[in-house]
Amino acid sequence: MSGTADKQKREFSEWAKDNLGEKVGIWYAPYIEQFGTLLKKFNLDGGKDYYTNFFFYTSFDEFKDIYKQVIGQTDNEIAEIVKGKQLRYPEEYAQQKLEWNRQYAQMTFENGERSKPDNYGGIADLGPLFRAYLKFLYYAENPSLTYPKKEKKTATHDGEIDDSINYWLYAPGDDARFFEEFYSENVMGLGWDYLGDLSKYSNRSEVEKVIADTRADDRRPTNDSKAVWDFYKEIKPGDIVYAKAGMKKIVGRGVVTGEYYFDKDAEELKHRHSINWTNKGYWELKDKVAQKTLTKFNDYPDWIVYVDQLINGDIVEENSLLVNEFKTWLSQQVQQNGEYLNDKTITQKVSSLKDIENHFGVIIFGETDTEALKNIKETVLADESYDRYKGVSGSSLDYYIRYIESKPVVEENESYSQQDFLSEVFIDESKLQTLQSVLQNKKNLILKGAPGVGKTFIADRLAFLMMEEKDESRIQMIQFHQSYSYEDFIEGYRPKADGDGFELKQGPFVKFARKATRDPERDYFFIIDEINRGNMSKIFGELMMLIESDKRGKSINLLYSNEKFSVPANLYIIGMMNTADRSLALLDYALRRRFSFFEISPAFENDTFKNYVKGLGSPEKLIKVINTIKELNLIVSDELGTGFQIGHSRIYHIYHGKENYLSKLKLH
Incomplete structure (x- = not known):
């Protein structure tokens, strides 16, 4: 090979490493060296007399004409491509790509380098190869310009995934x-x-x-x-x-x-x-x-x-797969300075975890029990003799624990339909449709009503209906109280289990939101019982803005960790409040503006409820109780308001003897 081609190959490899990915230059260079020979062999050269080694092409304009002939795009499109825009390929390219992969696989199979002729693994696609060299030539001729590298880059599979296709x-x-x-x-x-x-x-x-x-x-x-x-x-x-x-x-x-x-x-x-x-x-x-x-x-x-x-x-290789998945996740994490973790930091953290596995004889990659991982962290930090990765071992394990906590769970669950909902929840179909529409559009909903109207049960079943399946892994339920705080809900410093100092811990909302973020194709539901008992401004803090439907996906820095955080569009928040609770008056305007409210009333007149009562054995006494409660509710509504009525779910407890309302109402 001439000195010109050698020099061009070295410069391309270095440029590709810095701008397209760690391994791209090394992987692509051998293809470019034999491009002319391969295109002719595969009948993809259009009868043109190309150099056998494409590193002999040192002019951008000359190679641009070849790119247009083989890939089939215009000057205007090429101008966008060299600026880093991932334009789709023309329709004709699909056949070119197929033929390239098919013939390359067949050739290497016949040479004994491939297990079977339809194995396309490890073959660089035609389009990315051409585009990589085209970009290199453009910036080699325009040294004052800088290639716009992607802000977020995936360090594990440089060049293997073509960003220009889906x-x-x-x-x-x-x-x-x-x-x-x-x-x-x-x-x-x-x-x-x-x-x-x-x-x-x-x-x-x-x-x-x-x-x-x-x-x-x-x-x-x-x-x-x-x-x-x-x-x-x-x-x-x-x-x-x-x-x-x-x-x-x-x-x-x-x-x-x-x-x-x-x-x-x-x-x-x-x-x-x-x-x-x-x-x-x-x-x-x-x-x-x-x-x-x-x-x-x-x-x-x-x-x-x-x-x-x-x-x-x-x-x-199962372990290699687990490591690469973690690397990819790390490459998407934002540091306190607002920048993504770079390749050097990612490599250091992965190396730290591998060293811990070897030194302590434990399993980290593949471990899904977060408590076990936390125990490993305590062991590592307590071992004063271990100092090789002392500075990063704790933070590396923290990242891995967060990675596991936010990993979505996909199971084959029982389906759940509107018919299922109406058969077990005492709400009319028209009200259900309104309820769904409100939650879909606002994303934040509060179910309010008297005690015993089934708000918690309705919230749970509404989530199932929206998901169209009974998937408990996508529902998180907590309860607010007067002492609940930002540190409990979002993040804050908490005493360590052994009492030796404090550590920064994520709250349930942040953990759950990050889990939903990693699974954007499915809906997640965060359910808050007694939502009016907490001080909302104190609990939500700076996140009060982010839960608004039109602010979903926007990021802010969290108070303690200073890490970027956003509330994803696929996360729905459902709160419940008892209207008989005097603390309802404490709800501020900030909460009211961000949530829609839907009142759940006693369902004594609901047809499903009536059929449920009829289906019980000997319901005469129960019907008498129901009629008395309905009369009592009219009096309560007039004197105290509808929020103080007796809910229909209390009837279930009466029937099963769990509450002695009969004696209280003197009906025995």
Whole structure:
């Protein structure tokens, strides 16, 4: 190789390392060295007479013409690409990419370097390779300019994940029942056929309205409309799709090759894309994934690499996978100075945890018991002889504990529908629809009412209904009281268990909000009982602003740790208050402005409640009690107000002998 090409290779590798990622330059350089030979061999050169070694191209304008020929983009688009914008590739590129991967895999398989010809693992995609060298040449000729590196970068998979395409997890029908058909026809399809051709809709809101009208339950179909709109607008040629069956199986992988179209002749799932299914099989995942029909997975690069390893038959090193997932999470954390953790800090923290594992003979990566991790931390800090990572061991373990605490749990749960809600909660359908609509739009709701009207039970079941399943892991319930504080709720210094000093601890709201942030595709519910008993301004502090629906996602610095924190859009807050409680008067305007209020009344006239009473054996005496309580409630309402009435749930206790209201009312 000539000195010119050698020098160009070294300079490219250094520039790529500094601007595109730690490993990009080293990984990409061998491809660029043989680009000309490979493009000719794979018939992707368009008959052009390119240099065999692309490092001989030292002019940006000269290479730009080659980029336009192979990738197929305009001068205006290239001008945006070199400035760091991740523009999508043209539709024709999807076929180029497929052919590149297919022939490269076949070539290395025949050379004995690859296990099977459909194993595409470890092959750098054509587009990112071309773009990396194009950017390098541009900035080499314009040394006064600086490439706009991403603010947030994922240190674990530099160059392996193409930021210019999307990666999708997709369900081809329940339990993948359409996959065989779709595989044979090289298509992927989506339901909601009654919408018709999606090209007639101007925006997602129009789609959402039609779905809502069809469902007729007054619940905003946020997830459904997002899946439909993403399928129509966001899925593009070149995107990678992983087909799933249930929550723990992958059955196929493919590359999208065509834009959206509506197949009116199809029997079901008429919304379509052409796709080349490159892999078909059965691969069991280590963790369950969400049940949603369509989910974009770009924010989970470790998962993408892990699934590709499964599909390609590569050895999946479980410990390495756990470490990389933690690295990715660390790269998204913000320090007190407002900056993201850099690669050096991330490497130091991971090295610290590995050293602790070796030195103390414990397991950290893979441990999910936070108490066990806290015990490890106490042991490490108490050992005066351990000094190799003494300065960072405590903070490294703190980060790992937070990582585990905020990790979402995905389980296969019992479904929960509107019919289920109405069958066990004594609320009319029209009131339920209002309740759902208020919570959807405001995100913060207070259920107020007399004692015994079932506010806590309703809050719990309302969360199930919004989630459409009984998932306790996405519900957090606490109770306020007069002594409850910011330090209890958000964060604060608390005495250590052994009484030796204090430590900064996160409160339940921060922990739960961070868990919801890591799982943006699903809804989470924070339920606060006796919300009016606490001093809201004192408890919420600077977060009082962030819980507003239009402030979700905005960040502020927490009081003690000074760390950036935001309340995610998928976190709903439901409070309960007894209107008979005199402390209701203490609620300030700040709380009232940020919450919607919904009154829960005694349900003695509710049809479901009446049917429940009729279903009890020998209810005559109970009906007499109910009628007396209804009469008493009229008197109470006139003299004290509706907030002092007796709630219907008290009847359950009367019937089961848990409260002797009969003697109190002298009805025995």
